[in-house]
Amino acid sequence: MQIRFEIPASFWGLFRSVNREIYIESLLYINEEYQYSNYFLTKEICVQILSDMNAKKQIQLMREEDETETDLLETTASRILKWLLKSGWLKKIDDYNTMTTNIVIPDYAAIFIEAFERLSSEEMEETEVYIQNVYATLFSFQNNPRVNLNMLRTALINTRKLNKALQDMLHNMDKFFERLLNKETYGELLQEHLNGYVEEIVKKKYHILKTSDNFYIYKMDIKKCLRDMREDEQWIESIRKKAQNTGDTKEDVLELLDLIERGFDDIEHRISNMDKEHSKYVRATVTRLNYLLSGETDTKGLVVKLLNQIAQKKDKEEILKRVSQKMNLSFFEILSGKSLYKRRKSRADFISQMEVEEETADLAKEDVLKLNRIQTRYSVAEIENFIEAHMEDGIMDIQNVENMDEETFEKLILAYDYSTKKNSKYRVLEEEELEMIENGRYRYPDLKFIPRKS
Template identity: 20%
Template sequence: MNIFDEVDENLFRPLTGINKRKYVDILTLIWERCKRQPLYAIEKSTIFDMVEEYFNGLDEQVEFDIEEEIEGNMTDARSIAGSFIRRLKDTGWIIEKEGEYEEEFKLAVNYKVVPLLKSFQDIINPKITTYKGKLFKIYSLFEHISEQGSPYEGVLKEASEDFDNLNQALRSLSASIEDHINNLTQGKKPEEILELFGKYEENIVVGSYHRFKTNDNLYYYKSSLDDSLDKCESDLFDALILDYMDAEHVDKTEAVLKIKQLITKVRMDIGEMEDLMRNIDDRHIIYRTRAVQRAQFLLLSDGSVKSKINNLLQYYASQIETKEDLYEEDETICYDVFQIFGQNYFDSSSLAIPIKKRRSSPIELMAVIDELDMELVAEKRLKMLEYIRNALTSENVNAFAKDILQGKTAVSISSVFENKPDILPKVIGLYTYSQTSEREYEIRLKDTLAECNGIRFKDFIVEERKG
């Protein structure tokens, strides 16, 4: 299907003539007033008043295209406004609607062109994309998929669409990096550019963008998403099929095929997200490096002494084609400024530093080691075994979880601290390993706070992992 199968073929003609900027301004005014109204419609007189006020504010002579018709005085703002509104209506941007009982006629934005108007606004004022927020939403959906009554429509389908939006935003970010760097450096002196990127690395790259990539975000959620997709292919597969059949009105055979395809797509979306992040890294480094190199070049070409010396050295380098050129007499005006010597050029004023050769020396005999203290060895061995027992490994953390559960279904972690404040490191280990695939327990965060040794944190419940 072509776009002109849906909209008027003359839709874009007002935006191609001599008054294209005025038409866009008028469409923006109308859209701002109509976008929150039922049917995108407001009174006809209100739109005429708005456009008339716009032309009065311009305070300039309006020229017309051949296709534009005007009725009345060509200098009258009301007549001009009527001409522009009629053309927008004739080309399909706005439509006329009958008013309710005893109400005047209304003009409405054509619902079919609403995506275009939104796109115009996005180009002028790009939205700030919260990549972390989008990823956290997907993660949250999958975290509670087992409790969801409609796992396909409420989770899998929604997450797939969110991944489409997230990866599209990342692609836009990758494509816009060059413009972003150019806008940052435009009109700045070389010294300001170098200072800017010194702070840019710390405040933007590490402070914001890097945070999205690290364990708190992308890679932290990835393992959990993989686990949830595994669950979709096993425990939740039948529920997903039934929900798909109910939502899409298809038979079981088609539902099975579509659910498998959708799970595969989400896995590929996660992989694409990682590829996009690597591509963003590469492009970011390239354009940032180019900006810094350009600033350094300009800094060395500013007429200062350092710049002049740099130019002299570049001139000498351009004249050297063979080794023999290094030893020829310099008869240029640069001879009185400084002289260049080849490496390892020896004479009374040589720049080369003589290298002192190393001499061999006899191998010294090793001192006799005293007999080891076996009690000390045993003590160190016990300390090492104790360290291994208390180390925050996945095996020890799983053992700690079993120990505090002691056959119970679930235990609140705040109750474990009673008379045992020294187990705080193990509790931290429980939270740290709660997202790994080797865990034998699950945790659920509570809204209350727990405190131990002066440290406050969100209380959580530990329970045995199912399946």
């Protein structure tokens, strides 16, 4: 039977209670003493723990809906303990041999108390714990002959937990952007960045992934371990036989190895996304700092500040009237160096603009060559004669052309353009890398022309 079906209906009343924070803190105090007392507390000890907490924090306990006048006459510690017992967060067991009443924490309540501890304390980073667990588990699974598939499942669980920790870190970045925009002064924004983002994310989480390189220390070893296990067919068969003998046939060993390797690929993608979010936050911080620095002098900053103040007021019409008495809002040139409104041009200006665009339209390649008067200067026959005149043993090597003048260089350009056409008699010999030839004031690649096969 699942534990959640054992939870009584009154258990959830803690989250709706006006004394919610007091009850949660009381549970944390009792749980701390619960662990150091071999998980065995008497009712008197619980009352003493809560009394000490009350003396330290001066608790003001509000009245619950189901409390009677008689209940209010009891001490604060007794009222807290009684409510926790009544709601099912604590459980009372009477020991008739010793004539004492023992207080225990039910299994379902222990799960929630553990969550309260994680929300209120800073423990070792999950990203560091889980990667070490995965590495140790896989290494033991590969080298210990007494292991079973449960160890491989443990490595998979830790890999998924590590992915979850990185995903939570990524999804919680939005709260830092929100806090960034809420700061109104340069000093507040700088303090938020240094004491907030740098302390909580860079030093504690992002720093562990990138600077200390905990993930990258173990990543290659883990991938090598997975690859070695997958390639050892004899070892895989022995694991399969052992699983069949024990009746453990839920997943195959190769299937679990694939899931773990896929989890590590997901980890790398999430770290890449963290890099993008980190860069985005740094850019947003710098932009916001520049805005706050120039907000009192920059025209754009003053306009934004004015609009924000108008938006916050209820009587916007009255504010606009007062603003219009001080400045001419219809004259947009006063708001920035560039006008926010461009006047429409007349029809004559529009027609003349279209005519200019038609005159300066883009030219085709043939038109460019005609403008340069190169293509019309030499015919196709002259280009073919130029190639044949410098051809030796069926190859024209441009490196052998010694006297390079303007006319020869123009023919070389047209010869290359001619060789790219389908109906040309010659083509350029293709090579991976062409050397550049320096010939006087001309520089060109070492082309070789050969006859094109029909």
